[in-house]
Each structure stands twice: as C-alpha cells, then as structure tokens.
Amino acid sequence: MRHVLSKDTLDQKLQSLIKEAGISPVGEFYMWTAKDPQAFYKAYVQKGLDITYNLSFKVKKEFTKGQIKNGVAQIDFGNGYTGNIVVNDVTVPEVHKDILDKEDGKSINNSTVKLGDEVTYKLEGWVVPANRGYDLFEYKFVDQLQHTHDLYLRDKVVAKVDVTLKDGTVIKKGTNLGEYTETVYNKTTGRYELAFKKEFLAKVSRESEFGADDFIVVKRIKAGDVYNTADLYVNGYKVKSETVVTHTPEKPKPVEPQKSTPKAPAKGLPQTGEASVAPLTAIGAIILSALGLVGLRKR
The missing domain is CATH 2.60.40.740 (Immunoglobulin-like)
Structure with missing residues (x-):
C-alpha cells in the first residue's frame, strides 16, 4: 500500500x-x-x-x-x-445546561435560590444521528458541582429519543435509563460522573438515534453566586455546555429587642412638708418665750 x-x-x-x-x-x-x-x-x-x-x-x-x-x-x-x-x-455535537426549580420544572437560571431549597441541574445530551458508520462505546456526563454550596442528593437519566437495539427492542423516549448507567460522585471534590455501560451501548443499533438527558438534584447549603457547567463525552469527543448561575442571599439575622435603661432620679433640695415645719415653729416659740422671761427679770 x-x-x-x-x-x-x-x-x-x-x-x-x-x-x-x-x-x-x-x-x-x-x-x-x-x-x-x-x-x-x-x-x-x-x-x-x-x-x-x-x-x-x-x-x-x-x-x-x-x-x-x-x-x-x-x-x-x-x-x-x-x-x-x-x-x-x-455534525457538531451539542449539549445544553439549565437549572430548574424541580425536575421538568421551569428554568431559574440567573434567579435567586433560598438556603435549604432543592434545585435540579438539567444536562441535555446530544442526539447521536441514525445510520451511523460506527458503534457507540462512550456516552458520559461529567459535572463539576460547586460542592461548597450545593449538596448532591440524587440523579435521574432518561431517554431523549426512541432507541432501537440490535435485537429489535425499542426503548421509548422518556424511559428511565438508570439500569444501563453507572454514577460516581466524589464528595471531596464535587466531581459527578454518569456513564452508560459499554455493554449496553454495544447493543444500540447503528440505524437508531441515541441520546439522553441527565437530571442532578442538589440542596443549596451556602449563600453566594453558584456557577455550573457540564461536559459530555461521546466516543472520546468532549463537548462543553454553557454555564448557568443562581444567587443565594445570606439568611437574615433575627432582630434583637433593645433593652431600656432606667433613668437615675434628678438631684435637688430636700423635700419639706408640714411634719418638719411644726417642730421648727415650736422651737422658735420657745426661744421667744425665753427671751421674754429674761427681759422681765432685768426690769
């Protein structure tokens, strides 16, 4: 040759x-x-x-x-x-990313998420075209979660299109494909991987389309701006999704009631009244009487 x-x-x-x-x-x-x-x-x-x-x-x-x-x-x-x-x-493989308020819910990209709320990251996989000249040996989602802010809870993967196997079996669109996949999540790094088993991909007919959507449920555990991007690997070819972001405000602190400080009484003259006046009057009368007696004796 x-x-x-x-x-x-x-x-x-x-x-x-x-x-x-x-x-x-x-x-x-x-x-x-x-x-x-x-x-x-x-x-x-x-x-x-x-x-x-x-x-x-x-x-x-x-x-x-x-x-x-x-x-x-x-x-x-x-x-x-x-x-x-x-x-x-x-063709150019495409993968899209979104964040939903719940599975099959509405998009909340660029929105606010409260502390303690559960949200769902949706990874839309690429639909591999039918009538291919090659077999599938890899179809894998990789998502680097911001694990300091999001706590991974669970996932779900469903068929994006009808899938026909080589033996004629048809897997309908929307079918849960969890039994054909393996999920690996690293709690230390936040790296999430969901990969289809090679023995299953080998059964997919070349004359059939193939594609899947992956849903990752997390719980928001920390305030801040949370970003998320995913990658899809198809037969060694890597495709990166767009980035989604949500915002979580700090939990409002409870308002403490203000303590009232009692005022000290104002300083002033001693209080006087009838009880104190009477003795003074009596003393004055006694003095006057004594003076009167003295005067009489001198005469």
Missing part, C-alpha cells in the same frame, strides 16, 4: 498506468499494487477470489462540520473502473 500525496509523485510507470486507465484521482489517495503480478493472478484472479480492504480513519480536529466524501477505483488489465462515492456527514 502506498500513501500518495499527489499522482505527480508516482514513478513514470504508475503515472502512465493511471492515465491510460482513464482514472483521475484528485488530492491524496491510497494505492495498492501487486508486488508479483503473475503470482497475484494465479492466486486470486484465476480462482475468482475477491479482495476486500477495510480502512479505518479518524476525522481531523480542525474539520468540525461538513461532508467527507470517499471514492474507489480499480484497474484490471489496463482498464479503469470507478466505484460509487460514499458520503459521511460530520
């Missing part, structure tokens, strides 16, 4: 062979030639045996969307034969 970047790089003999066969390959191509044409003829042509080449390829990272076309040609005894063109559509 030869990887030919351009037919101009071939030796003159092979260039003439291609030209005379009426074949005009464009761009890069792979070429197979028999090392010993006579031995090849006896081993395969005379016996009427077919030769099949299976080629595996990986789409380049820079090619993200569009069509990949592939054709084949064969030269027998100087005559060129062109096969059909096959087309593979390359």
Whole structure:
C-alpha cells in the first residue's frame, strides 16, 4: 500500500498506468499494487477470489462540520473502473445546561435560590444521528458541582429519543435509563460522573438515534453566586455546555429587642412638708418665750 500525496509523485510507470486507465484521482489517495503480478493472478484472479480492504480513519480536529466524501477505483488489465462515492456527514455535537426549580420544572437560571431549597441541574445530551458508520462505546456526563454550596442528593437519566437495539427492542423516549448507567460522585471534590455501560451501548443499533438527558438534584447549603457547567463525552469527543448561575442571599439575622435603661432620679433640695415645719415653729416659740422671761427679770 502506498500513501500518495499527489499522482505527480508516482514513478513514470504508475503515472502512465493511471492515465491510460482513464482514472483521475484528485488530492491524496491510497494505492495498492501487486508486488508479483503473475503470482497475484494465479492466486486470486484465476480462482475468482475477491479482495476486500477495510480502512479505518479518524476525522481531523480542525474539520468540525461538513461532508467527507470517499471514492474507489480499480484497474484490471489496463482498464479503469470507478466505484460509487460514499458520503459521511460530520455534525457538531451539542449539549445544553439549565437549572430548574424541580425536575421538568421551569428554568431559574440567573434567579435567586433560598438556603435549604432543592434545585435540579438539567444536562441535555446530544442526539447521536441514525445510520451511523460506527458503534457507540462512550456516552458520559461529567459535572463539576460547586460542592461548597450545593449538596448532591440524587440523579435521574432518561431517554431523549426512541432507541432501537440490535435485537429489535425499542426503548421509548422518556424511559428511565438508570439500569444501563453507572454514577460516581466524589464528595471531596464535587466531581459527578454518569456513564452508560459499554455493554449496553454495544447493543444500540447503528440505524437508531441515541441520546439522553441527565437530571442532578442538589440542596443549596451556602449563600453566594453558584456557577455550573457540564461536559459530555461521546466516543472520546468532549463537548462543553454553557454555564448557568443562581444567587443565594445570606439568611437574615433575627432582630434583637433593645433593652431600656432606667433613668437615675434628678438631684435637688430636700423635700419639706408640714411634719418638719411644726417642730421648727415650736422651737422658735420657745426661744421667744425665753427671751421674754429674761427681759422681765432685768426690769
């Protein structure tokens, strides 16, 4: 097998062979030639045996969307034969993130969540198209929870579309797919993973769509701005979702009643009254009487 970047790089003999066969390959191509044409003829042509080449390829990272076309040609005894063109559509995987007040509830993205409330993060998975040229071996959700603010409680994963297995079994849209998945949650880091079992994915027909939605229920345990983003892995390809955010205010502190301080009585003159006046009057009378007696004696 030869990887030919351009037919101009071939030796003159092979260039003439291609030209005379009426074949005009464009761009890069792979070429197979028999090392010993006579031995090849006896081993395969005379016996009427077919030769099949299976080629595996990986789409380049820079090619993200569009069509990949592939054709084949064969030269027998100087005559060129062109096969059909096959087309593979390359689509862009998409995954979306939302936060709901409850499962299948309303969106509360950019809203306020009270301390102690339960909320649901919804991870909308990508629908892998039908009539694929490949099997599924990975379909995994990864969510880095802000575990200082959100306490993980439980999860649920459901079919996003009808899924047909190779044995003809149909799993209806909305069916709980928990039995076909494994969930791993790290309490220390807050990393959440839900992955479909490989043995289940191997049963999914290539002629069937496949997709799932994941719901993560958490309890808000701390005030602040809480952000959340998820990743979806499909056969080694990573897709990142948008980020959602909610706001949780501090719990209001109870108002303590103010204590009243008693006022000290104001300082002033001693209180007087009739009880104190009477003795003074009597004393004054006694003094006057004594003076009167003294005066009489002098006379």
